[in-house]
Amino acid sequence: MIEIPSKYDPSIVEDKWYKYWMEQNFFHSEPDEREPYTIVIPPPNVTGVLHMGHMLNNSIQDILVRRARMQGKNACWVPGTDHASIATEAKVVDKLRKEGISKDDLSRDEFLAHAWEWTHKHGGIILEQLKKLGASCDWERTCFTMDKVRSESVIKVFIDLYNKGLIYRGVRMVNWDPAAKTAVSDEEVNHKEEKSKLFYVRYLIEGTTDEYVTVATTRPETILGDTAVCVNPNDDRFRHLAGKKVLVPLINRAVPIIQDEYVDMEFGTGCLKITPAHDINDYEIGLRHQLEVIDTFNDDGTLSEKAQLLVGVDRFEARKQIIPMLEAAGNLVKIEDYNNKVGYSERTDVAIEPKLSAQWFLKMTDITKPAAAAVEDDEIKFYPAKFKNLYRHWMENIKDWCISRQLWWGHRIPVYYLSDGSFVVAESDELAVEQARIKSGNNQLTISDLRQDEDVLDTWASSWLWPIAVFDGINNPENKEINYYYPTNDLVTAPEIIFFWVARMVIAGYEYRGNLPFKNVYFTGIVRDKQRRKMSKSLGNSPDPLDLIAKYGADGVRVGMLFCSPAGNDILFDESLTEQGRNFSSKIWNSFRLIKGWEVDSSIAQPEHSRLAIEWFKAKLSEVIVTMDDHFDKYRLNDALMTIYNTIRDEFSGWLLEIVKPAYQAPVDAKTIEEVSEIFDEVLRLLHPFMPFISEEIWHLLKERNHGDSIMISEWPKAVTGQEEICEKFELIKEAITGIRAIRKEKDIANKEPLQLFIVPGEKGYIPAYNPVLIKMANLSELDVTGDEISGAISFRVNTSAFYIPLGEVVNLEEEIVKIEEELKYTQGFLVSVMKKTGNERFMSSAPAQVVELERKKQSDAEEKIKMLEERLLSFKSSLN
């Protein structure tokens, strides 16, 4: 026999089996006649490293994929990475800066060479880390959002949308990130409440020497770009100013006083300065009144030449410096404290500057319609469903999507400008030249006469195609793979990217496949620490997942994370959870060691108690399978895990193995060991999706397997129906055993010491056939069924049967009486509550028949039990006298 180590060592076992699975090519999928089951990974940033959020998210995907595979489906989990334009570009810029190289000194191609070098060096580390977790991805299918196929897909889609008239170029107020020097989408702006100041500044009315209007502003540095002052036309206070002009402080530019209902008469002074270049509302007012737009900022957030003053000074520094200047000029009236909301860039965390610029937009109003309906009608199901509301709200308030970014790392916009400012849109330089020649009528045009748009596309403009593009469904819409694997089944992601990614994938799915991209979306929560703080590098509260795996095993970490994570709820992670996971591994391992250590004697017959226990456990297992399948169907993975956790710990180890366990150093019969091994096999299969490694290890040790066998391709167990009665009966035996254990503990009687048991059977609660189990588990020397009252015995009841353990003088009769009186009181109270219903005509007539039947049964049971208790009480009392 193989030597079984007393401690389970996950590190050796996990590496061994992952290697085996890879060698056997178990993760790889090809289209065939089986039902497909597909998941595409939410591609992590190519240069990212694994964090706790990835651990949770990918554990869940692996659980789903592994179960589907065991169910006989053709499971395919496509891995890959995202080029993450802003994040990656920022990292590369940072790295170059540390080397003393400024991005501004590099050409586009030089910079991209650095970026690719960085990508090749750090790219894909995260995918290697996922292997440690046990992720059963089809690695042969690994994709990257900027590889050849995906890039071609993105460009093709841009051109297609442009040709459909859905993409347009427009000068708009965008969210400008002065650190990254790019526009970002509305979704990438976080608003934060801030304590700031409200500055009251007075503007001299032109043609007077001492008449002023006073405005209130939080951004005095933008005064230099003012092109009007605005009041509400209904505001009597300012009626006399109509048609006049004021002088902008410090620079004395004359600007008109205009009237617009936008102005809130209650706020500030009721008089608003208008800076169309630097505020979205001002911009719109400017459009209405045909105001001049003066952009006083550079791309990096410093003041530009047009500001005239403080040129080159950063916007925040300029705010500080302009105050004393205004004061000196006599324009500052007062300063108040004020709370306002400021937008910050999600990527760089600097304050967003509203800025006018030419950008590319995708019209969203029409193409979102099928996508909105799909979720609304539950064609795509969200788990938990509450996120439907969020999705609907966004869809209903959708704005055009700014898809251009002023970056180099990404998919360059396939727009080529001619010298006259017109442009063509084309997939390649060659095609662009061809089109440009037609457009201009000049056949001599070459690529050097064209200038390609400098901008790249928003990262999400590639990831929204992900479920299609990984199967090359954009470039080759009729290929075998896309037709087989698409639509995918489940998407596992975070609610925070429901707009960025989920919604847009649905939109793209309908636009390019005429079909949904996935059927179910499982939203995981955010991994937080015990104090509910988000896990982050800067807080240092995030453990390194690989350290955790090394310490507790991947299996331990997987279940540890899942223990506390119902769908959509944040998970409050604590290392004690992984500890619990590891302890569970240990428990399973020891159960295995126990049965493996038994000596088998094929000459002995199977004891009755073993037969009964095995019969029961098989029945129990059917119930467990039904429960687990139900949990899986509802995506309640933590409940499914909890079910198998309790089954293994309590039912399998605590009851089954304890019952069939032979006496010390005694052998076990062949039938029992055979059946228990089969049961163990089945239990391990139910466990496998959650704990792939230890289940595989024990599965192989359990019996002789062939090379190429694996639990991961074994069959997911199926339930047998009609097992309820066996389970119910067995629960009564457990109750009796527990009752005896409680007495042992109360009276301090060691388990070794055999006890006598007398039973006064009632209609329910005692089943003679199970005596062998009772005798073994309660360590009984004698079991007698009697009609007589037992004196000097301590008693308890299961249903209407009474159990007595004679203990002579130890027994305190009065205590027994008190105990019975309490039970009686409880049961009587119960009966009263039941009779309230059965005695109520309206209940009897209006409640469903099933409920009424149940109540009747409750009533008769309770009445019977009361009768029994009263009899006992009477006889106890008489023996007391």
Add this chain to the structure above:
RNA sequence: GGGAGCUUAGCUCAGUUGGUUCAGAGCAUCUGCCUUACAAGCAGAGGGUCGAUGGUUCGAACCCAUCAGUUCCCA
């Protein structure tokens, strides 16, 4: 300001179309055990007016209203 959600045991959460005295799980706590698989364990136990108030109903943790607290999203 607009929208959505949440409030159940010390903690994290279940509680499926109202129907067992329905108040539940895991963890934590307490008690007793190193019982020859497992102390990373076993056997037991305690603990909640289901945020508050009112209403609907034969019946409410569940449905409705109001209030309080709290979280998130959007502007």
